[in-house]
Amino acid sequence: MGFRSFLKTLDESGELTHISREVSPEYEMAGIIEALGEKPVYFENVKDSSFPVVAGFVSSKEIIARALNLKKAHLLHNLSSALELPLPPQIVEKGECQEVVEKEVDLTKLPIMRYTNKDGGKYIASAVSIVRDPEWGRNMSFHRLMLIGKNRFVARIVEDRGTDTALKKAGGELDIAVCIGNSTAVLLAAATSLPKGVDELGMANALEPTELVKCKTINLEVPRNCEFVLEGRITRETAAEGPFLDTTGTIDKIRQQPVIEIKCITHREKPVYQTILPGRHEHQFLMGMPKEPTIFNKVNEVCKCTDVYVTPGGCSWLHAVVQIKKQDSEDGKKAIAAAFEGHKSLKHCIIVDDDIDIYDPNDVEWAVATRFQADKNIVIVPNQPGSSLDPSGDLTEGKKARTCKMGLDATIPAGKTDKSFMKERYRKVDLDRFL
Ligand SMILES: Cc1cc2nc3c(=O)[nH]c(=O)nc-3n(C[C@H](O)[C@H](O)[C@H](O)COP(=O)(O)O)c2cc1C
Numbered sequence: 001m002g003f004r005s006f007l008k009t010l011d012e013s014g015e016l017t018h019i020s021r022e023v024s025p026e027y028e029m030a031g032i033i034e035a036l037g038e039k040p041v042y043f044e045n046v047k048d049s050s051f052p053v054v055a056g057f058v059s060s061k062e063i064i065a066r067a068l069n070l071k072k073a074h075l076l077h078n079l080s081s082a083l084e085l086p087l088p089p090q091i092v093e094k095g096e097c098q099e100v101v102e103k104e105v106d107l108t109k110l111p112i113m114r115y116t117n118k119d120g121g122k123y124i125a126s127a128v129s130i131v132r133d134p135e136w137g138r139n140m141s142f143h144r145l146m147l148i149g150k151n152r153f154v155a156r157i158v159e160d161r162g163t164d165t166a167l168k169k170a171g172g173e174l175d176i177a178v179c180i181g182n183s184t185a186v187l188l189a190a191a192t193s194l195p196k197g198v199d200e201l202g203m204a205n206a207l208e209p210t211e212l213v214k215c216k217t218i219n220l221e222v223p224r225n226c227e228f229v230l231e232g233r234i235t236r237e238t239a240a241e242g243p244f245l246d247t248t249g250t251i252d253k254i255r256q257q258p259v260i261e262i263k264c265i266t267h268r269e270k271p272v273y274q275t276i277l278p279g280r281h282e283h284q285f286l287m288g289m290p291k292e293p294t295i296f297n298k299v300n301e302v303c304k305c306t307d308v309y310v311t312p313g314g315c316s317w318l319h320a321v322v323q324i325k326k327q328d329s330e331d332g333k334k335a336i337a338a339a340f341e342g343h344k345s346l347k348h349c350i351i352v353d354d355d356i357d358i359y360d361p362n363d364v365e366w367a368v369a370t371r372f373q374a375d376k377n378i379v380i381v382p383n384q385p386g387s388s389l390d391p392s393g394d395l396t397e398g399k400k401a402r403t404c405k406m407g408l409d410a411t412i413p414a415g416k417t418d419k420s421f422m423k424e425r426y427r428k429v430d431l432d433r434f435l
Contacts, residue, residue, distance in 0.1 A: 086202030095213030095224030181227025288316030336407030
């Protein structure tokens with residue numbers, strides 16, 4: 001369901017906390033969102049802005065599944081098939097995101113937040129950016145945007161990803177559309193790296209119908225039902241970007257990054273600004289979830305994989321628990337190698353049987369405690385290409401990060417099917433009958 005419909009659903013079911021007192025976008029809103037455990041919140045009255053702000057729409061797997069009208073157990077399969085079979089989205093004439101067109105740009109009117117006192121400036125952390133690669137076509141991704149003027153941002157554009165390669169091919173300047181207030185389908189697709197030439201908006205459209213509308217001043221298309229669109233151009237100019245919180249919750253350094261100039265803002269009649277907390281659940285689920293289907297697909301090439309969880313404790317990036325239906329003594333070790341293939345930044349993984357609840361850290365630890373022997377069931381692969389986000393790795397400037405990878409095969413040892421490996425479960429009761 002679109003961002004607006006989901007907002008309405010949460011409101012009607014009483015799950016949206018309304019805050020009517022004036023709040024400051026500088027530190028205060030971030031503190032409130034965290035204190036609420038990132039549950040959905042609606043700030044009605046934001047200091048120095050006429051726009052309300054919401055947060056918490058992608059802060060758990062349950063809420064992500066609900067926004068997509070899915071059961072949590074079906075998320076992985078749906079993401080996996082949307083990845084493999086994107087559907088070209090339709091372009092329509094009119095979009096709600098263009099009900100108001102402002103050519104006099106003043107970004108300071110937006111409720112752009114300052115999250116911590118280490119931030120290099122005010123930041124948009126929830127913005128989905130769309131560009132067109134001259135060779136491969138449309139590309140959608142996230143880029144955090146630091147406000148540096150009434151019509152200017154400096155953007156963090158990671159090297160060798162979709163936006164960066166498109167920018168280089170275009171000769172150093174490129175049109176960009178920045179969308180704020182997006183459906184969960186668009187957010188998940190933007191966080192996914194699809195093969196070259198495959199449109200992430202096609203993945204969003206496969207997750208739920210996502211019609212597009214043409215921008216007013218640039219040759220790009222955007223989801224018609226988002227809340228705000230900032231139309232602009234990535235320039236050759238660079239400026240200092242950062243520091244800012246990364247997905248690990250640690251502070252990323254300052255870098256010289258491209259400046260974006262915004263020339264037109266379009267929005268709904270009464271738009272709602274969507275924010276997320278960097279380095280917390282929303283950022284982390286968006287980072288980790290798109291890796292679950294890629295791990296799932298790779299592990300399924302070598303054995304029967306039944307579920308994957310890129311765990312929040314591992315920053316939703318560095319750790320995964322992989323559930324398999326073991327059929328062969330080597331399945332656990334094969335699954336470890338395949339999981340590292342499916343997500344190149346993965347550092348540690350644990351393979352468990354299909355009776356283990358991979359969403360319960362205690363159950364996973366129980367499997368390690370009762371089914372795993374370190375001298376037989378561990379795989380250690382030193383000096384591998386790793387994640388630049390892991391401060392414990394070798395992060396020598398100018399070189400790809402290096403790390404040591406580890407996989408734990410915590411499945412029942414082959415041939416040991418006796419009851420001593422099974423957790424005895426009590427009979428399930430309907431508690432309401434007894435209270
Ligand atoms: C919440 C969130 C914030 C992100 N911030 C940035 C960012 O500031 N810069 C960046 O280049 N990538 C960022 N990423 C990662 C990209 O969005 C991600 O790598 C994207 O899938 C790249 O897709 P592409 O390979 O098709 O370009 C972020 C991802 C998420 C989920």
